[in-house]
Amino acid sequence: MSYTLKSVDPSEAQYTAYGGALEFLYNHDPECIIHGPAETGKTLAACWKLHIIASKYDNAQLVIARKTQSSIYGSVLQTWERVIDGSPAAAYGGEKPQWYDYPNGSRVWLAGLDKASKVLSSERDIIYVNQAEELAASDWETLITRATGRGSVIPYPQLIGDANPSHAQHPLKIRSESGSLTFIQSKHIDNPTLYDPETGEITKQGIRTMAILDSLTGVRKDRLRYGLWTSAEGVIYGEYNFETHLIDDFIPDINGRYFLSVDFGFTNPFTASLWFINNDGVAFLYKQIYHTKRIVEDHAKNIMKMIGPVKIEAIITDHDAEDRATLERYLGARTTAAYKSVTPGIEACKKRLTENRVYFMRGALQEIDRDLVDAKKPTCLIDEMPNYRWSDKKQDTPIKDDDHGCDDFRYFIAHLDDIGRKKTKIQTKASVQNYITSAEKKKELIPW
Numbered sequence: 001m002s003y004t005l006k007s008v009d010p011s012e013a014q015y016t017a018y019g020g021a022l023e024f025l026y027n028h029d030p031e032c033i034i035h036g037p038a039e040t041g042k043t044l045a046a047c048w049k050l051h052i053i054a055s056k057y058d059n060a061q062l063v064i065a066r067k068t069q070s071s072i073y074g075s076v077l078q079t080w081e082r083v084i085d086g087s088p089a090a091a092y093g094g095e096k097p098q099w100y101d102y103p104n105g106s107r108v109w110l111a112g113l114d115k116a117s118k119v120l121s122s123e124r125d126i127i128y129v130n131q132a133e134e135l136a137a138s139d140w141e142t143l144i145t146r147a148t149g150r151g152s153v154i155p156y157p158q159l160i161g162d163a164n165p166s167h168a169q170h171p172l173k174i175r176s177e178s179g180s181l182t183f184i185q186s187k188h189i190d191n192p193t194l195y196d197p198e199t200g201e202i203t204k205q206g207i208r209t210m211a212i213l214d215s216l217t218g219v220r221k222d223r224l225r226y227g228l229w230t231s232a233e234g235v236i237y238g239e240y241n242f243e244t245h246l247i248d249d250f251i252p253d254i255n256g257r258y259f260l261s262v263d264f265g266f267t268n269p270f271t272a273s274l275w276f277i278n279n280d281g282v283a284f285l286y287k288q289i290y291h292t293k294r295i296v297e298d299h300a301k302n303i304m305k306m307i308g309p310v311k312i313e314a315i316i317t318d319h320d321a322e323d324r325a326t327l328e329r330y331l332g333a334r335t336t337a338a339y340k341s342v343t344p345g346i347e348a349c350k351k352r353l354t355e356n357r358v359y360f361m362r363g364a365l366q367e368i369d370r371d372l373v374d375a376k377k378p379t380c381l382i383d384e385m386p387n388y389r390w391s392d393k394k395q396d397t398p399i400k401d402d403d404h405g406c407d408d409f410r411y412f413i414a415h416l417d418d419i420g421r422k423k424t425k426i427q428t429k430a431s432v433q434n435y436i437t438s439a440e441k442k443k444e445l446i447p448w
Contacts, residue, residue: 015044015048015083016192016197017045017048018189018190018191018192018197019186019187019189019190020034020036020040020042020045020184020185020186020187020190021034021040021041021042021044021045021186021190022190023184024045024046024049024160024184024186025045025048025049025052027182027184028155028156028158029158029182030144030147030157030158030159031144031158031159031160031175031180031181031182032158032159032160032161032181032182032183032184033132033160033161033162033163033172033176033181033182033183033184034046034160034161034162034163034184034185034186035162035163035164035165035183035184035185035186035227036164036165036185036186036187036227037164037165037186037187037188037213037223037224037225037226037227038164038213038224038225038376039188039191039194039209039213040186040187040188040190040191040227041186041190041191042162042163042186043076043079043130043162044079044083045162045186046128046130046160046161046162047064047076047079047080047083047128048083049126049128049160050062050064050080050108050126050128051083051084051087051089053106053125053126053154054089054100054102054106054107054108055087055102055104055106057104057106057125057153057154058104058105058106058153059104059105059106059153060106060107060125060126060153060154061106061107061109061122061123061124061125061153062106062107062108062109062124062125062126062127062128063108063109063110063111063119063120063124063126063127063128064076064077064080064108064109064110064111064128064130065110065111065112065113065119065120065127065128065129065130065143066112066113066129066130066131066134067112067113067114067131067134067135067139067248067362068112068113068114068248068362068363069110069111069112069114069115070112070363071112071131071362071363072110072112072130073096074368075130075131076130076131077097077110080108084100088102088103089101089102089108097110098110109124113135113139113142113248114248114362114363120142120143120146122146123146123147123148123150123151123152124146124147124157125147125152125153125154125157126147126154126157126158126159126160127143127146127147127158127159127160128160128161129143129159129160129161129162130161130162131161131162131163131164132161132162132163132172133163133164133165133166133170133172134242134362135172136171136242136243137171137172137175137243138243140159140171140172140175143159144159146159147159164223164224165222165223165224165227165228165229165230166223166229166386167229167230167231167386168229168230168231169231170229171243173229185227186227187227188206188209188210191206193205193206194206194209194210212374212375212376213225213376216376217401218232218387218389218399218401219231219232219233219386219387219389220376220387220402224376231386232386232387232389233389234389234390234391234392235386235387235388235389236346236350236388236389236390236398236406237349237350237353237385237388237406239350239353239354240353240385240386242382242386244356245353245356245358245359245360246359246360246361246362246382247284247359247360247361247362248361248362248363250284250361252276252278252284252286253276253278254309254310256276256277256278256279256310257276257277257313258274258275258276258277258286258307258310258311258312258313259274259275259277259312259313259314259315259316259412259415259416260272260273260274260275260303260307260312260314260315260316261273261275261315261316261317261338261408261409261411261412261415262315262316262317262318262327262335262408262411263317263318263404263405263407263408263411264296264317264318264320264323265292265404266292266293266294266295267292267293268292268404269290269291269292269369269372269404269405270289270290270291270292270294270296270299270404271288271289271290271381271404271405271407271408272288272289272299272302272303272306272408273285273287273288273289273364273381273405273408273409273412274286274287274288274306274307274310275412275416277416281357282356282357282358282359283352283357283358283359283412283413283416284358284359284360284361285358285359285360285361285364285381285409286361286364287306287361287364287366288364288365288366288380288381288405289302289303289306289366289367290365290369290372290378290379290380290381290404290405291367291369292369292371292372293371296323296326296327296330297326297330299327300326300327300330300331301330302366302367303327303331304330304331306366312333314336314415315327315331315333315334315335315336316335316336316337316338316411316412316415317335317336317337317338317411318338318340318407318411319337319338319340324337336415338411338414338415339411339414339415339419339420340411341414341419341420342396342397342398342410343396344414344419344420345410345411345413345414345419346398346410348410348413348414348417348419349409349410349413352413352417358413360381360382362382364380364382365379365380365382377402378402378405380405381405381406381408381409383405384402384403384404384405384406385406387402388402388403388406
């Protein structure tokens with residue numbers, strides 16, 4: 001099956017589907033997800049399916065959805081706009097479009113489930129969920145009620161999606177095993193940019209891509225390289241449940257308690273997390289910076305924007321004295337050296353997860369690091385949590401790989417719950433002040 005970017009006439013084909021992508025395009029089951037390793041063309045196939053249907057059927061009402069509205073624009077929308085490039089589909093809504101109209105009256109809406117009342121309050125012909133593994137069972141079941149075929153203009157209304165493999169007990173995996181949801185697997189050989197469809201030989205791009213995927217470790221390699229729905233062995237935060245601990249947008253009290261925690265990095269990610277504490281002492285990760293290859297001064301500017309008008313009760317940081325001094329100078333506030341004993345800090349985090357006294361806002365990440373995306377690395381704390389594991393070589397020691405957000409998380413919880421604060425003898429002021437010039441010493445730091 002082939003289609004063109006500029007016309008739905010197959011005789012002018014520029015896109016050809018293979019393997020799982022081809023099966024997915026033809027599938028008419030009420031519920032269907034194309035799943036498989038990274039870089040197999042899942043999202044491209046799904047976007048093409050929507051474009052074909054919107055072009056073929058007059059007045060069709062279609063939806064591109066993700067768990068959060070903000071995550072659409074830096075991900076699936078880029079693929080969608082490549083697909084419709086040169087077609088008569090027109091975007092409405094400025095830099096962040098709300099929908100796309102076709103000359104035949106069809107419309108493709110954009111919707112996040114966190115802001116879905118307008119788009120998903122009515123029946124739709126096709127609802128396509130990008131990265132469906134992010135959804136809870138209740139999310140998927142709600143969407144089913146919006147694609148039942150009531151008032152449909154196409155003969156096969158569907159709820160469809162693409163997904164990277166997640167843990168073995170994911171509700172969508174279980175739903176597929178029950179027979180309610182059709183799973184179609186895509187493979188690397190299905191992607192003609194990786195493997196020549198005529199000879200089956202790997203391409204130059206394929207060599208580069210597969211080298212990146214082969215370099216992954218642990219459960220990320222199992223999922224993104226081999227396409228396995230599997231759980232990490234020796235996972236540290238087994239209490240973490242994405243259906244429970246991930247929340248959508250909420251509005252905290254601007255006059256409430258706020259903390260900032262920081263883990264320094266350059267080649268590895270620099271993380272800075274803004275935490276809100278409610279009146280019951282429950283902690284919420286409200287906003288987060290997670291980025292590589294930027295100096296502390298640049299991060300400090302972004303931290304100021306992230307913090308905005310709220311008052312910070314304490315800034316808890318990793319121990320690098322020079323980086324702490326730089327951060328203090330630019331933020332105009334003192335920092336507190338984190339309590340870094342690993343086991344007590346992890347136990348405190350596990351206790352809060354067990355008691356449901358810590359939550360993570362799904363849209364907390366302020367800017368996605370495209371280098372991390374390309375390297376198939378975690379892009380935020382939420383990405384790290386399922387793969388944060390104990391080492392099988394050294395007892396009670398986490399694997400030091402893709403753990404920067406988890407370190408940041410541990411620093412904050414240890415501070416908030418006063419874990420070992422009285423035991424530590426780390427200097428919190430003298431080591432930092434050594435890096436502040438005499439002129440700067442004369443300036444009064446703002447006591448946030």
